[in-house]
Amino acid sequence: MSSTSRMNEQSAMADSARIITYPGLVGVLGGMGPLATVDFMQKMLEATPATRDQEHVPSLVSSIPQIPDRTQAFQGKGESPLPALLACAKRLEAAGAGVIVIPCNTAHLWFDDIQANVGIPMLHIVDATLKEASTPGNDVSRIGLLATEATVASGLYVNRASSASNAKAIEWVLPTDIETQEWVSPGIAAVKAGKLTEGRELLTRAAQALHQRGARAVVLGCTEIPVVLNDQNSPIPTIDATAALARSAVDWSRNARSR
Amino acid sequence: MSSTSRMNEQSAMADSARIITYPGLVGVLGGMGPLATVDFMQKMLEATPATRDQEHVPSLVSSIPQIPDRTQAFQGKGESPLPALLACAKRLEAAGAGVIVIPCNTAHLWFDDIQANVGIPMLHIVDATLKEASTPGNDVSRIGLLATEATVASGLYVNRASSASNAKAIEWVLPTDIETQEWVSPGIAAVKAGKLTEGRELLTRAAQALHQRGARAVVLGCTEIPVVLNDQNSPIPTIDATAALARSAVDWSRNARSR
Numbered sequence: 066m067s068s069t070s071r072m073n074e075q076s077a078m079a080d081s082a083r084i085i086t087y088p089g090l091v092g093v094l095g096g097m098g099p100l101a102t103v104d105f106m107q108k109m110l111e112a113t114p115a116t117r118d119q120e121h122v123p124s125l126v127s128s129i130p131q132i133p134d135r136t137q138a139f140q141g142k143g144e145s146p147l148p149a150l151l152a153c154a155k156r157l158e159a160a161g162a163g164v165i166v167i168p169c170n171t172a173h174l175w176f177d178d179i180q181a182n183v184g185i186p187m188l189h190i191v192d193a194t195l196k197e198a199s200t201p202g203n204d205v206s207r208i209g210l211l212a213t214e215a216t217v218a219s220g221l222y223v224n225r226a227s228s229a230s231n232a233k234a235i236e237w238v239l240p241t242d243i244e245t246q247e248w249v250s251p252g253i254a255a256v257k258a259g260k261l262t263e264g265r266e267l268l269t270r271a272a273q274a275l276h277q278r279g280a281r282a283v284v285l286g287c288t289e290i291p292v293v294l295n296d297q298n299s300p301i302p303t304i305d306a307t308a309a310l311a312r313s314a315v316d317w318s319r320n321a322r323s324r
Numbered sequence: 325m326s327s328t329s330r331m332n333e334q335s336a337m338a339d340s341a342r343i344i345t346y347p348g349l350v351g352v353l354g355g356m357g358p359l360a361t362v363d364f365m366q367k368m369l370e371a372t373p374a375t376r377d378q379e380h381v382p383s384l385v386s387s388i389p390q391i392p393d394r395t396q397a398f399q400g401k402g403e404s405p406l407p408a409l410l411a412c413a414k415r416l417e418a419a420g421a422g423v424i425v426i427p428c429n430t431a432h433l434w435f436d437d438i439q440a441n442v443g444i445p446m447l448h449i450v451d452a453t454l455k456e457a458s459t460p461g462n463d464v465s466r467i468g469l470l471a472t473e474a475t476v477a478s479g480l481y482v483n484r485a486s487s488a489s490n491a492k493a494i495e496w497v498l499p500t501d502i503e504t505q506e507w508v509s510p511g512i513a514a515v516k517a518g519k520l521t522e523g524r525e526l527l528t529r530a531a532q533a534l535h536q537r538g539a540r541a542v543v544l545g546c547t548e549i550p551v552v553l554n555d556q557n558s559p560i561p562t563i564d565a566t567a568a569l570a571r572s573a574v575d576w577s578r579n580a581r582s583r
Contacts, residue, residue: 085411087390098377103365106387110358116517118357121389125415128365130380131346152344156384156419258375 087123089318092162092185094153096128097135097169098257101288101307105168108311113319122318125162127153135171139215147175151182158183163321166190166314168288168307171213173221191225193313194284194306198235208304209238209280211271211294212287213253214245222286238280244271256289265293269300276301346382348577351421351444353412355387356394356428357516360547360566364427367570372578381577384421386412394430398474406434410441417442422580425449425573427547427566430472432480450484452572453543453565457494467563468497468539470530470553471546472512473504481545497539503530515548524552528559535560 091109095102106126115121132150137143150172154165165187167173173190180187198208210222217239226235240249252267268290272283282302285291291305350368354361365385374380391409396402409431413424424446426432432449439446457467469481476498485494499508511526527549531542541561544550550564 085408087388096377096380096382099365099369099380103362103369106358106362106365110362110518117513118355118389118391118393118516121355121358123355123390124358124385124387126383126385126387128383128385129346130377131382132377134377149344160415160419254376257377259369 086161088163088324089123089321090162091122091124091314091318092154092157092160092165093124093126093128093314094150094157094165094167094172094179095126095169096130097132097167097172098289099128099130100256100259100292102126102128102168104292105166105288105307105311108305108308109315112308112312112315122315125157125160127157129153132172135169135174136213136215139171139174139219146172147178150175150179154179154183158185164188164314164317166310168310170221170286170288170306171215174215174219188310188313188317189225190306190310191222192229193309194222194286194304195226195229195235196313197309198282198284198304206234207236207238207279207281209272209275209278209283209301210286211240211249211268211275211283211290214250216286217245222284238275238278240271240275244274248274252293253287253289256292261293264289265298268294269298273300345420347422347583348382348580349421350381350383350573350577351413351416351419351424352383352385352387352573353409353416353424353426353431353438354385354428355389356391356426356431357548358387358389359515359518359551361385361387361427363551364425364547364566364570367564367567368574371567371571371574381574384416384419386416388412391431394428394433395472395474398430398433398478405431406437409434409438413438413442417444423447423573423576425569427569429480429545429547429565430474433474433478447569447572447576448484449565449569450481451488452568453481453545453563454485454488454494455572456568457541457543457563465493466495466497466538466540468531468534468537468542468560469545470499470508470527470534470542470549473509475545476504481543497534497537499530499534503533507533511552512546512548515551520552523548524557527553528557532559 113121133144133146135146138145170190223237248267248271252264255264275283284304286306288307291307296303372380392403392405394405397404429449482496507526507530511523514523534542541563543563545565547566550566555562
């Protein structure tokens with residue numbers, strides 16, 4: 066197919082191309098880490114009933130692993146990720162996204178700051194997760210939380226759950242400091258470094274500890290964790306925050322496209 | 325974290341955020357199909373030596389499964405995907421991508437048309453694949469090709485290989501019409517529909533047929549195929565076009581960032 070012979074036709078096409086928009090375009094503010102973003106995209110596909118390409122959800126994914134570390138920033142040990150998060154969010158909005166989701170729990174510490182600066186709605190990962198934890202028939206009220214130090218210490222899950230009027234009362238089982246230092250943080254770092262077997266072993270020990278202290282289910286509240294831990298290999302049932310956000314995003318897109 | 329109390333600080337941050345750019349930003353023109361795009365992103369991660377998030381390649385991924393079917397268009401049975409491909413490419417360019425890659429072999433029938441309309445370079449999946457097929461020590465010259473009807477019929481691989489001055493002579497083993505109708509096309513469709521086991525069985529039969537006619541290795545020349553077929557389960561060694569393009573994109577990004 067020669068390009069030179071069809072330049073005029075193409076120029077006309079290029080002009081028309083600029084106005085093509087896709088209703089229900091999901092903007093994914095990702096890269097934190099990049100493997101978690103791929104896991105999120107995979108889970109959006111799994112959440113979509115589709116028999117051919119065209120039935121799948123359109124998405125625009127900003128995977129920028131260079132966004133400064135969220136836990137380091139929360140602990141005052143590194144620069145704020147907010148300028149980079151805002152830049153990515155604004156790029157997604159400018160490119161036509163109708164909603165923004167962030168497949169990184171800790172980055173939700175800056176959720177309100179981002180939402181205040183973009184003109185499109187955002188879906189909150191904790192809301193999506195609590196909604197699934199509160200489904201009828203799920204009578205578990207004592208729930209463990211596996212997450213980064215910053216997500217646990219900030220009360221991201223605990224505070225949002227207690228302020229949500231429609232959520233049932235949850236009795237949280239949180240990792241102790243020593244569990245965080247020895248298992249949770251190194252487990253998350255291992256996943257980020259691609260050492261999946263090592264990460265799975267460390268995080269399984271942490272889940273076992275929460276189980277022994279009475280947790281009947283565990284929220285996988287850092288997007289690196291469900292990359293290696295799931296209902297098949299976890300000692301207790303899991304509530305996968307990544308999958309919950311993916312289902313929430315797919316629902317939003319399907320609703321937007323049916324309007 | 326309250327948003328209202330920090331609105332002024334945020335406005336300043338929002339202004340500064342607009343100028344944040346990422347050298348080596350890979351633009352991925354994807355969604356054809358969406359599972360193949362996720363596979364491509366996974367392979368970019370695997371091709372990157374990294375121990376923490378920030379060492380990974382930044383990317384911007386347009387995953388638009390609504391782009392019209394490429395094989396149907398080539399056969400004159402459906403609308404051209406070119407306007408949609410151009411729209412996606414221009415969005416990636418406008419959002420700051422420094423290069424564009426397309427994890428869909430058949431879409432490369434419009435590669436020259438897209439390249440003529442954007443101001444950034446593009447990496448061609450066939451070039452990346454042939455480069456890996458021609459590595460020193462790889463003395464295979466009789467190579468099978470598993471690909472869509474349009475990719476095979478258009479000569480996308482065969483013509484580009486014979487016109488590449490530095491490529492060794494390849495003796496291609498192509499699927500027969502009946503192999504395409506019974507195994508290759510239904511196998512690709514099964515992957516697109518999420519029926520991975522069925523897809524793997526059909527495509528394995530096709531690879532066996534090429535092997536029996538003398539192929540010593542097989543190019544997986546449709547990005548749905550390596551989702552289910554690989555060196556571990558294929559009857560003959562595979563040359564994975566998706567992985568080759570991913571490695572090519574990672575090399576480009578690392579070079580761009582080290583400049």
